[in-house]
Amino acid sequence: MKTIDLPLRYHTPDTWAEQVLAKPLELLNDHAHLEKKAAGNALELLHRWPEPNPPENWVAAMTAVARDEVEHLAIVCRLLARRGGKLTKQHRNEYATALRNHVRVGRGTDDLVDRLIVASLIEARSCERFYLLAQACDTPPTASAGTAAPSGDLELAKLYRSLWASEHGHYLSFLQLAEGVQPKAKVAQRWDEFLDFEAALIQQQSPGPRMHSGVG
Numbered sequence: 239m240k241t242i243d244l245p246l247r248y249h250t251p252d253t254w255a256e257q258v259l260a261k262p263l264e265l266l267n268d269h270a271h272l273e274k275k276a277a278g279n280a281l282e283l284l285h286r287w288p289e290p291n292p293p294e295n296w297v298a299a300m301t302a303v304a305r306d307e308v309e310h311l312a313i314v315c316r317l318l319a320r321r322g323g324k325l326t327k328q329h330r331n332e333y334a335t336a337l338r339n340h341v342r343v344g345r346g347t348d349d350l351v352d353r354l355i356v357a358s359l360i361e362a363r364s365c366e367r368f369y370l371l372a373q374a375c376d377t378p379p380t381a382s383a384g385t386a387a388p389s390g391d392l393e394l395a396k397l398y399r400s401l402w403a404s405e406h407g408h409y410l411s412f413l414q415l416a417e418g419v420q421p422k423a424k425v426a427q428r429w430d431e432f433l434d435f436e437a438a439l440i441q442q443q444s445p446g447p448r449m450h451s452g453v454g
């Protein structure tokens with residue numbers, strides 16, 4: 239894998255991957271729920287174009303993201319089941335909730351731009367985390383590993399490498415769509431504000447086997 243190139247202002251340490259991979263089934267369950275929510279979010283955004291008839295590029299982008307996320311959901315769910323896990327009915331993501339609470343709700347195109355930026359940030363952070371997980375799973379196992387999946391898990395390494403490439407594209411797509419809603423300079427200013435907010439937020443998250451958890 240190539241070195242990641244993301245605008246995130248907090249870089250997750252390698253130790254995060256080691257920690258979350260200690261409970262791989264719980265991590266896969268959390269991951270599956272995130273893919274499910276990402277697909278739903280793309281379809282919800284499809285109807286948020288401010289005029290009655292959204293342009294073709296808007297429809298194409300949102301349906302493409304939704305299709306990708308549903309495909310990822312199926313892959314992760316199959317892997318989870320094959321390894322003896324189950325998809326839970328309940329799921330919470332305090333990180334994503336806090337980002338969405340920062341949206342300027344009800345303020346026309348400001349609202350829409352913020353939602354697109356939130357979607358882009360979630361994809362970018364997930365992209366960074368997939369990279370770290372793939373690197374950790376590619377590491378040869380050691381005698382002290384003693385867990386069900388972390389190092390030397392080539393199946394998980396392959397999964398996370400493929401998702402890294404996909405999420406990187408999604409992050410860019412949402413930003414480009416935002417620039418079609420408002421002037422590029424205005425989007426860049428709000429993006430800058432959100433980058434600072436997200437960097438502080440991710441560090442406040444509690445540790446655990448979740449894609450958007452903090453470091454213990």
